[in-house]
Amino acid sequence: MKTVLVIEDDIGIQKQLKWSLPDYELVFAQDRASALTQLRRYEPEVVTLDLGLPPDPANASEGLACLHEILTLQPGCKVIVVTGSNDNEHALKAIALGAYDYYQKPIDTAVLTVILDRAFKLSQLEIENKALRAANLNNADIIGNSDAMAKACRTVEKIAPTEITTLLLGESGTGKEVFARAIHRQSPRNNKAFVAINCASIPENLLESELFGYEKGAFTGANKTTLGKIECANGGTLLLDEIGDMPLSLQAKMLRFLQERVIERVGGRQEIEVDVRVICATHRNLAEMVTEQSFREDLYYRISEITLLIPPLRQRGHDIVVIAKALLNKFNHEFNTQIQGFTESAMQAMLQYNWPGNIRELQNKLKSAVILAESKYISAEDIGLSEQHSKTDTLRKVREQAETGAIRHAYTLANGNLSKTADALGITRPTLYALIDKYRLHDLRSIEAET
Structure with a gap:
């Protein structure tokens, strides 16, 4: 499920969005400090930002400052700003600073859903384009940017x-x-x-x-x-x-x-x-x-x-989809077919599958899917993937295990010093605290307090 960070201090609007956007995993923040904490924790592709944040809800100064910090930390993030019905000036200023889009209160969830869907599609296209640019002429056959x-x-x-x-x-x-x-x-x-x-x-x-x-x-x-x-x-x-x-x-x-x-x-x-x-x-x-x-x-x-x-395919994250699209173009040319892409369920199934045969297995599944598909878009069933083929651990779980292990390993090497732990991991101390809270590694803080 796609994650959206909602930066909004109105509890009523938070509840409205949570009820009316069931297709997204919403995480909330009510001010600039909590927004940056949630941004580091979840690294969402899309953010909605109310410009009227405390301690200056009557103006947009705090919201614009928050926008600047979000794009500094995560330049590729798509930020959708929320403004009052007569606040076009601040909305245009936010767009000039790098916001992706804006919508005005009162919230129309149907319109907001369209904007969110477009933002996620653009984000995925940018990720794929970055991967293709990374494959320079010398490494033309090596596709991916993981x-x-x-x-x-x-x-x-x-x-x-x-x-x-x-x-x-x-x-x-x-x-x-x-x-x-x-x-x-x-x-x-x-x-x-x-x-x-x-x-x-x-x-x-x-x-x-x-x-x-x-x-x-x-x-x-x-x-x-x-x-x-x-x-x-x-x-x-x-x-x-x-x-x-x-x-x-x-x-x-x-x-x-x-x-x-x-x-x-x-x-x-x-x-x-x-x-x-x-x-x-x-x-x-x-x-x-x-x-x-x-x-x-x-x-x-x-x-x-x-x-x-050379990493196995299952450890290459979104590279799987990028490689699949490159292979689809190749097979369309080879078999004179006109398959236009993959369904959302197919892409999710490919990301969740364990791929024991790696790229060779992906090639074989896609080759048969291109020949046998009855639609313009390849489904999970066309490539022989379904719920039972998905790996047990989600990508978030795998990431949690990897980051938890890295933190504990660095903590051990740093002899329990959190500042040295953060330096070893290449992050700031506040970011380390946020990760400790995120993964509930409270014993690390307890040990530090005792020493």
């Missing part, structure tokens, strides 16, 4: 110009090869070959010859000398996908290649120098495999000079 993806893209930009061996970790379907190609495109080798080999898809007895090549007559059927994937990538980039599935017997030869940058073809005796950048990827836990002695420790440290963790 914090996790922004961090991953910044890492790509830093490591791409170097020759450092990179290990990409992530669940199946998260787009590890997409990231590998992004590193290649931004590297000095971008005009050379990008060669990928999946170590899990090739039988063990053939993998060595696929990687290193073979000489004529090396084995039955070897009718000519054949270059391996490593030589084919000479001058460019080699992706060793699912390296966690590489047989232990082949790992020693791979380690020598990575250290010496020379190979010997199967059946050959000559050392061949190869200039290639290596990127490795896997969904396996290599550290555990090292402990279990199913993966060489020296090879593990050699391929993980830099480790890039």
Whole structure:
């Protein structure tokens, strides 16, 4: 349910709005101080603001000051100001300061509902446009602006110009090869070959010859000398996908290649120098495999000079909808269809679903939905999602767990000092107090009071 912060000191109007706007989760504030507290707590996309706030209800000075602080803290917030019937001057001034829209008392909930719906739609469009702008030319296939993806893209930009061996970790379907190609495109080798080999898809007895090549007559059927994937990538980039599935017997030869940058073809005796950048990827836990002695420790440290963790789709928030819309455009072109978008229930279902197959699963569900949909808008049923497919925890619950854990961890490292805790979290002390109150972490304040 969409959250609206209502800044209104009239209790009667608060009750009227709560009764007449059942499709929204309303949170209330009665003055500037409580409004800013609620803004930090809920981070709403849309706010309604009565300009006549105490201690100066007869004028708009307090309301305009509140508007300025809201937009300073949350520039993308859509603020709808409320004015008296003859107060056009203050309404226009609020619009000039950055308010999204205004309406005049007495309140007509039908009109207000239309304004709220438009504000939320505009907010979502801005979020999606920001995500698309964030996908620059070098990362054209990486779509999203979640914090996790922004961090991953910044890492790509830093490591791409170097020759450092990179290990990409992530669940199946998260787009590890997409990231590998992004590193290649931004590297000095971008005009050379990008060669990928999946170590899990090739039988063990053939993998060595696929990687290193073979000489004529090396084995039955070897009718000519054949270059391996490593030589084919000479001058460019080699992706060793699912390296966690590489047989232990082949790992020693791979380690020598990575250290010496020379190979010997199967059946050959000559050392061949190869200039290639290596990127490795896997969904396996290599550290555990090292402990279990199913993966060489020296090879593990050699391929993980830099480790890039790619987040699963379920941890990418609104990126899910942005990716879905990009895929919809792609499939419309591919299948010559004209699906215009998704229903609200479909978008909510996508945001709540756990996506165990990640982007690959999203692609498959949308591809079939585009072909089979009987409406211009894809529904939750079209993509095979319904109430029972939703994950147990809401996004708000997940956020609460993450923020609570971060606060307690920082508090422990700060030895119970709330000022140092706030500094470690990158927030102000009042914001920390607001979070403590929000999540009822009152034991933290109690401990501080005792000390």
